[in-house]
Amino acid sequence: MLAKQSVKERHILACLSSSPSSLSVIRAASSAAEVYHCRFTALCVLRHLKEIDPGMAANIAAAEQAGAQVQQIQGSDVISSIADFAVVNHVSDVYIGKSGPPRSFGFHKQPYVRLMKALPRTDIHVIPDAEVILTPSHLHQHAHIHLTLAETGKMAAIMGIATIICALFYHSRYSNDNIITIYLLAVLVTSVVTAERIYGVASALLFVFLFNFLFIEPRFTLMVYDPYYIVTYAVSMIAALITSSVAARLKQSTRVAMESADQSQVLLDASELLQHAVDADDIIRITSNQLVQLMGRSVIFYPVQERKLAKPLYFPASQQETPLPDEREAAEWTLANNHRSGAFTSEFSQCQCQYLSVRVSEQMYGVIGIRMQGRPLSEFEKNILLSLIGECGLSLENNENNKRREKMEIVAENERFRANLLRSVSHDLRTPLTSISGNASNLVNHADVLSEQQKQGIYADIYDDSMWLIELVENMLSVTRLEEGSCLHPSVEVVQDVIDESLKHVDRHIRDHHLNVIKDNDFTMAEMDVRLISQVIINLVNNAVKYSGKGSDITIQTKRDHDLIWVQVKDNGPGVAKEDQPHLFERFYTGHHKIADSQRSLGLGLNLCQSIMKAHGQQLVYQDNVPHGACFCFSLHVKELTDELV
Known part of the structure; x- marks a missing residue:
């Protein structure tokens, strides 16, 4: 050694x-x-x-x-x-x-x-x-020889054809050497096409007998006078043994290669299916169904939830399968010991199923049971089983990681929203609150020296600042409700009535602009959440007031288009810069232009309007108003007047 x-x-x-x-x-x-x-x-x-x-x-x-x-x-x-x-x-x-x-x-x-x-x-x-x-x-132990009628028939057919060809050569002018060559070829062909080595040896013996009996003088006897033929017989036997051994090895290698190719294809198909799985239940279903189809055995899967086995999922191999007895104890042992149990193992060997853990490293995701049907798994089945269980474990781990990542992204997004909101509110509320408190202090301390006209101006400033704060609070509350997934409260209303009512609550500075309302049809009805759609109209009109100068034109127009009615809010102000248009509906985005009334916006209004329209299954769209200005439009589904609505 x-x-x-x-x-x-x-x-x-x-x-x-x-x-x-x-x-x-x-x-x-x-x-x-x-x-x-x-x-x-x-x-x-x-x-x-x-x-x-x-x-x-x-x-x-x-x-x-x-x-x-x-x-x-x-x-x-x-x-x-x-x-x-x-x-x-x-x-x-x-x-x-x-x-x-x-x-x-x-x-x-x-x-x-x-x-x-x-x-x-x-x-x-x-x-x-x-x-x-x-x-x-x-x-x-010597290898068992498996003789079959089909293989024996192959050998007999090959040797029979060779004998007929040899008989034709014997009655021709060719020598007996050609006959020997034909028989040797028949022996080699028999060794290759048959499954057992014994057929190659048997064909060599049959060659010796047929050649000696039919073609060597004296014919139809088994006597041999020429030593040359003895050497020929020995060579043919050795050739048959070598050829049959090589053929057996090649066939075994071919079978192994085919099994490996089948296993690779199975894993590839399973991986592709698992990549499209949407959740853990889908991953378990795909893996179990793949095992049932490939192995022809029933599968039972125990998901692990909070380190305990949940309710099992059963995937029978056929509709005629008898129900499995309660073998949960074996599955729990596998969960606790991270080792296989059940049939053909040392633990719970009386069970009908063999149980294996579905895990990645030390993290357990489930226990899978394979109904053994009284026979153990072959090596091919075992490799397929372990590979698919590994794929299932990785997919379940990726699914858990995706869930955790989504939760973390939601938490991070909420934190960003809170931080941005607090930063913006703390900064931007200071101006109107300072204005309100300063004006109120003037009224309290100097009311007797202020003229009536000055007082009216102070009252108007306090009113404007308070209305700005009310609008801000309404927008923030609406954003919060939509973020929390509050449901809509739809009803069928006349669109023009909703517009008229909304205009009663817009910025009082609307009187400094030329407001035009173009009606397409006074009685067009649409399905909507009235409170939210009113808020959209108020925000769009207030934006037009803020971002266009005094004396500008603001137009609200409705147009019917088949089963939709479009609402447009247009102004002829400076419009929106090209670099700002892609970010119009982003939260807290305020753009680069100066606001006409010198008040800063939090950037919540348009984002809220877009969220409201998405909740209605629609979109808020921006277009440049020709020749200049901005145009915001949205659509609602029309509801015809029926007996149910009357």
Whole structure:
């Protein structure tokens, strides 16, 4: 043996079989893995991945319980398969069982002897067990030969066609060497197209018999006088053995490649579906349905809520499935211990389902149960299951992260809103409040020296400032209600009546402008929240008063367009600068131009109007008024006068 590898490079491999000696192998390998804190793998080599006997299944469960990563591979030569796996995976120590005494006369070498020769750089640990003398290890068992009528028919057809062709050559002027070539080709073809190595050997024997019986003198006898043909027979046998071995390896590699491709496609499809999942329930449904379709087994999923199992979700493989018994105790054990339980495991083995945790690192998102139907999972099914569970866990984690991020964004947005509101209110309320308190102080202390005209001016200033404050408070209250998702209170009203009523509450400075109301139809009715739509009209008219000079024209016009009625508020003031137009409806945006009445705006009015219109399913739109000025318009759904509305 060569020097030991370093601890970081160690990789311990335990060879499993259906023999009881595997339990000793597992214990020894597990103890070594704990000492060296290294990678621990358990390997079982199967003739067919779907054929696992109860002894092998029990040993696989014991290996998993010991903390090993179990790998199942397909192969007819167990020792060669173990050696190949050890080389590819850089195994440093192999633990193998010694099952009983050597064969009679020493004609057959013990498996560990072959393994030592195949792995000269690897430490081989042989674990003896007296119990295995009566129960030989699977490593000593010869591969079972599976003969089928179809494969036998292929061989017979190929050799029959070859015999007919050879008969044609025999009665022609060509030599017997061509006949030998044709039969050799038939042997090679049989080795390639059949599944078992025995068919290649059988076709070689059949070639010897047919060639000797039909084409060698004396014909129709089995006597051979020429030693040349003996060499030919030996070569054909060797060629058949080599070709059948190579063909078997190629077919096994092809099957493994196809399974890997299928697994990759399944994971790709599942990932694509999970990317479009909208919530945790959707993720669980997609994952469970994928498992049901791929494995043909029923699935039960226990979501984890507040570190406890919630109500399970059941996904049957067919409508005829019998309901599952209550196995919640096994699922709770998996949640508590973060380890599989249920059928074909050491915990709750009497259950019908096998339960696995759905987690990312130490965060548990659920427990999934697979109905085993009396048979363990194949390696392909196990890989698919673990991969899909991993995808499900990552998707659930991303979903939780998105929820947390959305909550944090809402909190951050609310904090920004409060900060901006407090900053703006604390700054902008100072001017009107100072004006109100100063004017009130003048009236209190100097009323006797003020003329009537001066008093009326002070009264008007106090009124204007108080109305500005009332408008501000109304806007802030409306914004708050809309932010909190307050429902609309729609009713069907005459549009022109709502406009007329709104104009009674606009800025008193409207008298310094030319107000025009153009009516399309006095009795056009629309569905709206009257209070909110009135607030939109008041804000738009007040904006026109603020941002256009005295003597400007302000026009309110209604137009019917099919099932919509449009309301336009226009002025011929300076309009809105191009650089300000994209930001008109942003909260707290006040633009760069000077306000006509020298009062500063908080930038809530247009944002509130847009929010109100969106709540009605409409939009507030800005247009330049030709030749100059601003035009704001919005639409409402028309309601025709019916008996229900009368």
